[in-house]
Amino acid sequence: MTTTAVTHIASLVTNDPSLGNGTPLGLILDAAVVIEGDRVVWTGESSKAPATDSAVDASGRAVIPGFVDSHSHLIFAGDRTQEFNARMSGRAYSAGGIRTTVAATRAATDEQLAANVARYLAEALRQGTTTFETKSGYGLTVEDEARALRIAARHTEEVTYLGAHIVSPDYADDPAGYVDLVTGPMLDACAPYARWIDVFCEKGAFDGDQARAILTAGKAKGLQPRVHAGKLSYGPGVQLAVELDAASADHCTHLTDADVDALAAGNTVATLLPGAEFSTRAPWPDARRLLDAGVTVALSTDCNPGSSFTSSVPFCVALAVRDMGMTPDEALWAATAGGAAALRREDVGRLAPGARADLVLLDAPSHVHLAYRPGVPLVAGVWRAGEQAVPLG
Numbered sequence: 001m002t003t004t005a006v007t008h009i010a011s012l013v014t015n016d017p018s019l020g021n022g023t024p025l026g027l028i029l030d031a032a033v034v035i036e037g038d039r040v041v042w043t044g045e046s047s048k049a050p051a052t053d054s055a056v057d058a059s060g061r062a063v064i065p066g067f068v069d070s071h072s073h074l075i076f077a078g079d080r081t082q083e084f085n086a087r088m089s090g091r092a093y094s095a096g097g098i099r100t101t102v103a104a105t106r107a108a109t110d111e112q113l114a115a116n117v118a119r120y121l122a123e124a125l126r127q128g129t130t131t132f133e134t135k136s137g138y139g140l141t142v143e144d145e146a147r148a149l150r151i152a153a154r155h156t157e158e159v160t161y162l163g164a165h166i167v168s169p170d171y172a173d174d175p176a177g178y179v180d181l182v183t184g185p186m187l188d189a190c191a192p193y194a195r196w197i198d199v200f201c202e203k204g205a206f207d208g209d210q211a212r213a214i215l216t217a218g219k220a221k222g223l224q225p226r227v228h229a230g231k232l233s234y235g236p237g238v239q240l241a242v243e244l245d246a247a248s249a250d251h252c253t254h255l256t257d258a259d260v261d262a263l264a265a266g267n268t269v270a271t272l273l274p275g276a277e278f279s280t281r282a283p284w285p286d287a288r289r290l291l292d293a294g295v296t297v298a299l300s301t302d303c304n305p306g307s308s309f310t311s312s313v314p315f316c317v318a319l320a321v322r323d324m325g326m327t328p329d330e331a332l333w334a335a336t337a338g339g340a341a342a343l344r345r346e347d348v349g350r351l352a353p354g355a356r357a358d359l360v361l362l363d364a365p366s367h368v369h370l371a372y373r374p375g376v377p378l379v380a381g382v383w384r385a386g387e388q389a390v391p392l393g
């Protein structure tokens with residue numbers, strides 16, 4: 001296997017506190033990274049880098065781990081421009097808008113859905129995302145949910161079954177019947193393609209008892225739980241997530257003190273999705289409150305056509321720093337190592353020996369520029385699993 005060194009990195013985020021300056025980011029100045037095959041095999045000061053087959057000079061720019069976007073909804077068709085436009089003109093958002101995308105997704109061909117996901121993944125990659133999770137949830141029939149997951153599984157191992165996104169319009173008068181479908185034949189058809197099971201625990205979607213039944217059925221089929229919780233209102237979702245050892249409770253915008261205490265005491269990551277608050281003009285999640293309580297926080301896009309149509313993790317980092325009380329270091333950690341924790345992954349979200357070689361070269365001397373220069377396309381190159389996935393600019 002050939003080795004490549006990336007040298008003269010002004011500041012390297014390793015997310016390994018045993019490296020560098022001893023902070024959670026494990027920052028090394030004037031650094032180098034050595035890649036062998038798909039792995040990082042060495043990190044340290046550039047002047048001490050071992051001899052390699054080839055070298056890339058970062059010329060005083062920063063390198064960070066590839067972003068781990070642990071929450072997206074990319075298997076869909078159509079868009080909701082008109083709904084967004086109406087909302088920005090003063091109309092409130094409700095979960096019912098999902099039905100518009102369900103109709104468009106059911107009507108789409110496999111090829112259309114596959115082309116759509118490929119397009120948004122390419123867009124995300126250009127912005128530094130090297131690991132992503134995505135979900136079903138716009139099919140809501142046995143066949144359409146299984147189809148969505150089959151298509152998603154061609155692009156990522158982090159596939160989530162979200163038959164319980166909303167009660168299918170076909171079951172508007174029989175929500176209990178829909179829960180039976182989601183925990184029965186739909187689960188059987190979807191489980192082979194998925195690693196995770198998710199439920200939208202919210203007024204107008206699924207209540208605590210329904211969410212518990214859905215997640216428990218998924219666990220019995222070998223799927224691991226994650227939960228949409230506290231997005232629009234206070235509810236039982238966060239504490240249910242912790243109780244069922246969910247990898248992540250996602251949104252966490254409306255939290256009681258008991259919710260925060262449960263997250264701090266448990267193994268469930270709080271995944272914050274500020275694109276949703278941005279796109280619905282909703283109050284921001286309070287990242288500072290969670291961090292001060294000792295909760296592990298992840299930051300992801302929630303990319304979906306209704307409530308957060310951004311694939312940009314750097315945009316979410318900037319929002320988190322500006323409006324959610326996170327420091328630039330905390331936001332960068334949450335978007336990389338935090339996302340990895342929300343997917344219970346050890347191999348991504350860090351750049352220490354043994355990690356997958358997912359590197360993002362920034363056209364900036366420091367990761368702080370992601371928040372300092374919001375909206376500027378700072379990603380100058382991406383390696384994914386040791387391969388140059390975005391050519392160096």
Ligand SMILES: [Zn+2]
Nearest residue numbers: 071073228302
């Ligand atoms: Zn979501």
